[in-house]
Amino acid sequence: MFKTVEKLIKYPRLTQEYPKKALDPSLFVGRPEVDQDKCSGCGVCMGHCPSGAIKSDTGSAKITIDYDKCIFCALCEELCPANAVGMTHDFELARKDRKSLNSRAFTVNEDSIPAISEDELETRLKKRVSKLFGRSLQIREVDAGSCNGCDYEINALSNPFNDIERLGIHFVASPRHADMLLVTGPVSRNMEEALIKTYNAAPDPKLVVAAGACACSGGIFKDCYAAGKGIDSVVPVDVYIPGCPPRPQAILYGILKALDKV
Amino acid sequence: MFEDGLKKFTDIFAAHINNRTLPGKNECCLEADPLYIREICTYINRDMGHQLISMFASDERKLAAGKYVIYYAFADRAEGRLLTVKTLHGEENMTFHSICSTVHAAALYEREIQDMFGLVPLDHPDPRRLVFHSNWPEGRFPLRKDFDGKSKPEKAKVEMQFKKVEGYGVYEIPVGPVHAGIIEPGHFRFSVAGEPIINLEAQLYFVHKGIEKMCEGETVEKCLFVSERISGDETIANSLAFCQAIEKMAGIEAPARARYTRVVFAELERLTSHLGDLTGICQDTAYGFAAYQFNMLRGWSYNVADELCGMRFLRNVNKPGGVRKEFISGSETRVLELLGRIRAEIKDTVDIINANSLFIDRVENTGVLSTEAAQDLNIVGPAGRASGVRHDTRKTFPYAAYGELDFMVPEHNNGDVNCRMNVKIEECLESIDLICKAINSMPEGRLFETLPDIKPYSHAFGMTEAPRGENVHWVMMGEAGRIFRYKIRTPSFCDWPAVCLAVRGNIVPDFPLINKSFNLSYAGNDL
Numbered sequence: 080m081f082k083t084v085e086k087l088i089k090y091p092r093l094t095q096e097y098p099k100k101a102l103d104p105s106l107f108v109g110r111p112e113v114d115q116d117k118c119s120g121c122g123v124c125m126g127h128c129p130s131g132a133i134k135s136d137t138g139s140a141k142i143t144i145d146y147d148k149c150i151f152c153a154l155c156e157e158l159c160p161a162n163a164v165g166m167t168h169d170f171e172l173a174r175k176d177r178k179s180l181n182s183r184a185f186t187v188n189e190d191s192i193p194a195i196s197e198d199e200l201e202t203r204l205k206k207r208v209s210k211l212f213g214r215s216l217q218i219r220e221v222d223a224g225s226c227n228g229c230d231y232e233i234n235a236l237s238n239p240f241n242d243i244e245r246l247g248i249h250f251v252a253s254p255r256h257a258d259m260l261l262v263t264g265p266v267s268r269n270m271e272e273a274l275i276k277t278y279n280a281a282p283d284p285k286l287v288v289a290a291g292a293c294a295c296s297g298g299i300f301k302d303c304y305a306a307g308k309g310i311d312s313v314v315p316v317d318v319y320i321p322g323c324p325p326r327p328q329a330i331l332y333g334i335l336k337a338l339d340k341v
Numbered sequence: 342m343f344e345d346g347l348k349k350f351t352d353i354f355a356a357h358i359n360n361r362t363l364p365g366k367n368e369c370c371l372e373a374d375p376l377y378i379r380e381i382c383t384y385i386n387r388d389m390g391h392q393l394i395s396m397f398a399s400d401e402r403k404l405a406a407g408k409y410v411i412y413y414a415f416a417d418r419a420e421g422r423l424l425t426v427k428t429l430h431g432e433e434n435m436t437f438h439s440i441c442s443t444v445h446a447a448a449l450y451e452r453e454i455q456d457m458f459g460l461v462p463l464d465h466p467d468p469r470r471l472v473f474h475s476n477w478p479e480g481r482f483p484l485r486k487d488f489d490g491k492s493k494p495e496k497a498k499v500e501m502q503f504k505k506v507e508g509y510g511v512y513e514i515p516v517g518p519v520h521a522g523i524i525e526p527g528h529f530r531f532s533v534a535g536e537p538i539i540n541l542e543a544q545l546y547f548v549h550k551g552i553e554k555m556c557e558g559e560t561v562e563k564c565l566f567v568s569e570r571i572s573g574d575e576t577i578a579n580s581l582a583f584c585q586a587i588e589k590m591a592g593i594e595a596p597a598r599a600r601y602t603r604v605v606f607a608e609l610e611r612l613t614s615h616l617g618d619l620t621g622i623c624q625d626t627a628y629g630f631a632a633y634q635f636n637m638l639r640g641w642s643y644n645v646a647d648e649l650c651g652m653r654f655l656r657n658v659n660k661p662g663g664v665r666k667e668f669i670s671g672s673e674t675r676v677l678e679l680l681g682r683i684r685a686e687i688k689d690t691v692d693i694i695n696a697n698s699l700f701i702d703r704v705e706n707t708g709v710l711s712t713e714a715a716q717d718l719n720i721v722g723p724a725g726r727a728s729g730v731r732h733d734t735r736k737t738f739p740y741a742a743y744g745e746l747d748f749m750v751p752e753h754n755n756g757d758v759n760c761r762m763n764v765k766i767e768e769c770l771e772s773i774d775l776i777c778k779a780i781n782s783m784p785e786g787r788l789f790e791t792l793p794d795i796k797p798y799s800h801a802f803g804m805t806e807a808p809r810g811e812n813v814h815w816v817m818m819g820e821a822g823r824i825f826r827y828k829i830r831t832p833s834f835c836d837w838p839a840v841c842l843a844v845r846g847n848i849v850p851d852f853p854l855i856n857k858s859f860n861l862s863y864a865g866n867d868l
Binding site: 107151154220226238252267298300305323324 | 473474476477483488489490491492493494518519521522523524525526546547548549550551552554555562563566567570571572573574576617630633634636637639640643647648650651652653654656657665689690692693696862863864867
């Protein structure tokens, strides 16, 4: 008993105050960025990218990176002959619109991205919804075929450092109790039905957040015969969180974005 | 001795084996007559005491063999040697003799071969679908070369059956695939009478994506990144096994500094994983205080990971030939300081939980896995070591710098949750010591060897000790530096049957605790 009390005194509080206080990201491996001034358009990075996230605009021959597919392997940084690609420390990458994760004006492959207008996105995340969930959000997490890296990071949201419950956010056991579905994985063939049933079981209004490169776009597994190209082909998605896996704080950023809090 | 035992074996079966090759110092490979494979494998397993560590097929119809090939990989753990037996099967006869009535560890491998290739194991006691659920159409075999890996076959509705337990008062509890916590999906069918579990059947492969097929025809570079993502928290173990297989085929060895760096990362991965397991065990006994203490320590070991490479799951570290860049230099003091703190806290917290009789009551004699079952099914890793199976790949098949470093492998015998937990606690402390030793004796030098071209159709094993146990990868190169066949066998594949055995006789509320004490990877099993 004494030892327990001793520890409680020794470590009274470990919780970081993110997002109220910014983190020191100097050690983090964040998103890759192309310095267009240095880039010669040689395309070496494009040929080697394991998840096909690097695109080239046919007109201007500019190289850009799709963050919904990027697996943050840093191979582009390693291979670039002109040192034009560098891994930044940016980890707050979540976006509501999947297109905005892709290269600014240079999206090449549009067929796999659902055509949702800006208006519809706005209607979905009306003020009323964020008022409903703003103070208390119940999340049901679903692993739809991931490698479990993203799930571990979601688990880490409940650890003493992140303590997601201080923001009124709580993980629940049943989709019936859920306000939000936090989904990882590219939707493997055998999980498709389970994901759809879970989505249908969650009562309206609800939000869906795709966590990780696999959930956004299929990641490195999109060409597998038993994997999908991201969860938006199965359920409608409100926020996409890039990363492989995204840090707990990046996931938190994405969840708060769905609530219009960041 | 290997040579003597092998000589006796080759004498007895002289009429049925041929084409003996010695691909490495401690490796032997030979071809056997498929009609006698049962006798041959039984002899190797029972009389020679070799364990079946992997079994897989390969579609080599377009290669020199001209047929499907089934590989049986046996390991002589006492001497650190591998014996691979292969059999050829033509398209005209898509069957093979099942060996699992005597070599019990073969049961799931044979069902996997059936699903992936259409080679049917004759006399298999349980020939149901393993990998595919009811939505997969009949007659489609993904690992055959004529199956287009990018195609996504139409949905079907094939009947699936679970084992039924009959009796008065016996009922079934289905759990999953979506589980109550934040965990991977899997379906469990309990047959219970009151609280005690009579039988548990696990239906896995919900996370099956088809990784092995996807890697075929891909570059070594891309497959490295795929291997890192087989199972989220076994990044180093899997990528290292892949790299080692590639390095073996290329005939190169990673430089000393790279090998020591690999030890640091592999042990850091082991430490993080075990701290997570300890968190889980305490959480499932409702011991919140201890659970959060271990969670705090796990968070600190993530800080060590950030300090070394900026990626909490240690990605972007390995590459065939060595490591990708300098990770250790400049961070030594900070890392050793963090590890010292973690070590002291682990000892303190373990003292606290061991003094709590409620906790000990929950974990002692719960989920017992007998030594006999553990040896029979080739249960690897901490689960095996807690049940008396003395085996650690780092000692039997030393790799990276483990041969040059001194460390202890824990041994316990009771096979219950308490033993598995103690094995993990002791391994945590050993891991911290190993990291410190590796950092303190880190040699200077290059970080990688350049990879030369690899001869097409050469093949090799890469074996590592993942946090969950023995990890065996087999790679066969194809033309132009692309992979022909990549067989991944993670420790979770071997150990899942152990969970189903260990829960028998225990009450249903103890199931999460027993499951967490094994903490197997669904993704590592399902691929």
